Amino acid sequence: HGRSEQAEQGLRALNDSLEQRVTDRTAELRDALARVDQINTELRELNASRTRLLAAACHDLRQPSHALGMLAEIAAEKADPTLRPEVEGIRRSSAALSDMLDRLLDMTQLETDRYTPSTEVFAIGELLDELRVQFTPVAHMKGLTFTVDASTAHVQTDRHLLRRVLINLVSNAIKYTPTGSVRVLA
DSSP: OHHHHHHHHHHHHHHHHHHHHHHHHHHHHHHHHHHHHHHHHHHHHHHHHHHHHHHHHHHHHHHHHHHHHHHHHHHHHHSOGGGHHHHHHHHHHHHHHHHHHHHHHHHHHHHTTOOOOOEEEEEHHHHHHHHHHHHHHHHHHTTOEEEEOOOOOEEEEEHHHHHHHHHHHHHHHHHTOOSSEEEEOO
């Protein structure tokens, strides 16, 4: 009978010890989860802050970038033929910078769910003319024929998003076409 009591006390002590260890580990896990939640909150706040800073910087840089592009276009038309390659390099770099800033701004707006598409009805020919002006020199520098067919069609969409899609599409078409031509049809 004495051994049975000792065994029972031993089991109770072991059970109490196990229960205490489970309680301690549960408390440690709760603390760890609370720290993870706090770190996640801080990371979300840092990411939001980074996104706001990036959006503000892109917005502020777009105007001088656009002005640089306009000046480069004018210089490309008026430059002495011996300077055309350098001026074309400036123009292409300016266009790439402007495009990168637009992409970054779009990403920040989409990331924060702040970009609300604004649909309107407009003539697709307006965007096609922009493509023609922007990409004809780039295609010709690469030795490609670039044509954009005229269109009188109208679309109802977000003009900015469609412009971005078309610019990316044409830019990639020119970039990945080694020889021949690129043609845009609507």
